[in-house]
Amino acid sequence: MPLETPARIVRALVSRGYNAEREAVTLIAGSDDPGNTLARVVETVPDDALRITADHVREVLASAPAADPSGTASQSAAASDPSVSGAVSGDSTTHAGQNTPSEAKGSPTGRNTDQSVRSLDIANDMTGQSTGTGEYDDFVKVFRDRYAKLSKMLRGRVNHRPTKALSNMSGGEDAELIGLVDDVRSTKSGHWIIDLEDTTGTFPCLVMKDKGIASYVDDLLLDECIAVEGTLSGDGGILFVDSMHFPDVPRSYRPNTADRHVQAALISDVHVGSQEFMADAWNRFAEWLHTEEAEHIEYLLIAGDMVEGVGIYPNQDEELDVIDIYDQYEVFSEHLKSVPGDIDIVMIPGNHDAVRLAEPQPGFDDELRDIMSVHDAQITSNPSMVTLEGVKILMYHGVSLDEVIAELPSEKASYDEPHKAMYQLLKKRHVAPQFGGHTRLAPEELDYLVMEDVPDIFHTGHVHKLGWGKYHNVLAVNSGCWQAQTDFQKSVNIDPDSGYAPIVDLDTLNMTVRKFS
Incomplete structure (x- = not known):
């Protein structure tokens, strides 16, 4: 060779x-x-x-x-x-708090490094594709593209008529409409009026409080796309809604799986540069990756926030161990070197990383890519669809989870169960539906945040909480973090789940979680 x-x-x-x-x-x-x-x-x-x-x-x-x-x-x-890669001597460990074995020089683990059997493809990478200038027309383009993509998913369920056509219909007729949620408000009687907007205008839709679908109103976010069916009022000025539909993941969805036994480690929010970065936990994780127990892990996916960043929150400089942002990436790169070199690595940026805050976030610039070139890691935008051996994994850092958790009832979305908030995004088929809130969205010609394809795995981070579950057979995983609680987190009541590594079997989509802190 x-x-x-x-x-x-x-x-x-x-x-x-x-x-x-x-x-x-x-x-x-x-x-x-x-x-x-x-x-x-x-x-x-x-x-x-x-x-x-x-x-x-x-x-x-x-x-x-x-x-x-x-x-x-x-x-x-x-x-x-x-x-093959290096192995370990001694007994392996699977539980928190136990010492991981040292790497044994020259003893192979048996990890398959034959690139001909591996398959890694990245779609929806908008790095270098940004066209937005912030002009009004840019915002129109991105919302038109959103509507086109999401309404297409709903047209098989309703016979959509444009709002302009509904305005010309007679009262009492049945009508069906697909639109973006422009406004949601309650009446004095406790009913709900939802203004839906399409490319021809806006039309009011009334959901009666005693209807079974009234509970759906609590799930709505502004700017998401829904379909409604109902009957026009006598004067034709409002649509009385009988049923409501979301783009959603089909209940019959059957996920893709790999043809061989191979695993991927899903992590996020490393936060190198913070005084609370858990270097010891990271080292135990990296050492474990060299053991026979981890021999089937051939992929490592990192969903953003490689470093702590600079100026992210008030008085952050008082909690930094590394002050310079480029030095933070240098230190992160050093830690990445401890990962076995025969593991394929994919990384996307997060809100603490040195890229634009507005989503979609392009991948890092050339200078930072050069710093993080260890093991030829692949860097793509946030979000991106990464396909490993036929298994589609939607990687999204997860800033919009704050929005979902703030807007929806606690039983539908909470920090203690972040995967439930992810279920809502899957239901809406968009990783950041609401514009103008906590999540900064960049106007582009295309809406890169729409889930055009159903993922088999949805992987996020950001909220520093561990949670996972399946929604219509899609595995949703929020992978926690590698940072202990900071003073800022204490001030906002965030108790992080730190030092965890979810490991997914790509051939079955079964998952185990290992703790290294």
Whole structure:
């Protein structure tokens, strides 16, 4: 195997039970004979070392013998493409608070590194596709696209007539309408009036308080798309609603699964740079990934907030361990190096990351991508649909969960059960329906926040609470965080679930949760 790329050098080191500093990998790749250099580095590394350092590589390069014309050393180091990663010695652990075993140099876990059997595709990445300028026409375009996509999902359930056509109909006729929720208000009698807007205008719809569908009104968010059926009033000026429909995930939905036993770890909200970043828990997690117990984990998905950021909330600087934002990403990258190099990593940004706050959030700029280039991690926008071996995983950081939890009844959405708030987004087929509230939304020509395809797994973070469940056979997972409670969180009564790693079997969509704090 030629070692012309850093990724292959990382895999070769991992197969021998080592991680390596980014600079060390760069030095090996830049040497005259990378294969020979790697072989001599492994041969001379101290017995108790688990990580190859740049200083060690420099020592090897400084003491390099004359080049061997036969290339024997290079051939021995590059004879084959490694297919396994480093393993651990001793007993493995599955429970919180127990010590994870140390990595055993050169003992393979059996993780399958054959890229021909792996499959990773990313859709809906809007990085580099932003067209919005903030002009009025941009907002019109994004809402027209939202309406077009969501109304298409509902047209099979109702015979939609535009609001302009309804205005010309006679009183007492049956009518059906699809529209975005423009306003919801109650009457003096306790009934509900919902103004629905389509591309031709707005029409009022009345939901009587004694109707079974009255409970649906509590679930509504402004700007979401719904369909209603009913009868026009005598003067034709209002629609009396008999039934209400949401885009929703079909109850008959059957999720996709992988053809082999392979796992993905779903995490979020690492918050490197915070004084409360749980480095010890992260290290236990990374060490565990090197064990035989984790040999089937071939993918790591990180749903935003890699770092704590700067200026996110009042007096944040008093809680920072690393002040400079670029230094925070450098430290995060160092922690990422402890993850086995043969695990494919996908990352999206969050509201603490150094990208625009308005959603959809494009992936990081080139400077930050260079800093976070460890293991050739794939960086995409927030949100993005990531398909692993046929399993569709919608990754969304989750800022709109604050909105959903604030607006809906506690039994429908709460911080203690964040997956229930995720159910509401699945029901609405949009990750951030309400415009103008807590969630900043960017006007684009396309609405990248619509769930055009039903995901098999919906993965979020942001709220620092662990929760999971299934909604119409879609697995919804909020993966907690890697940050202990900050003073700011105390002030707003956030008690985080820290140091958890949900592990999903992609062949069955069964999930286990491991705690490392």
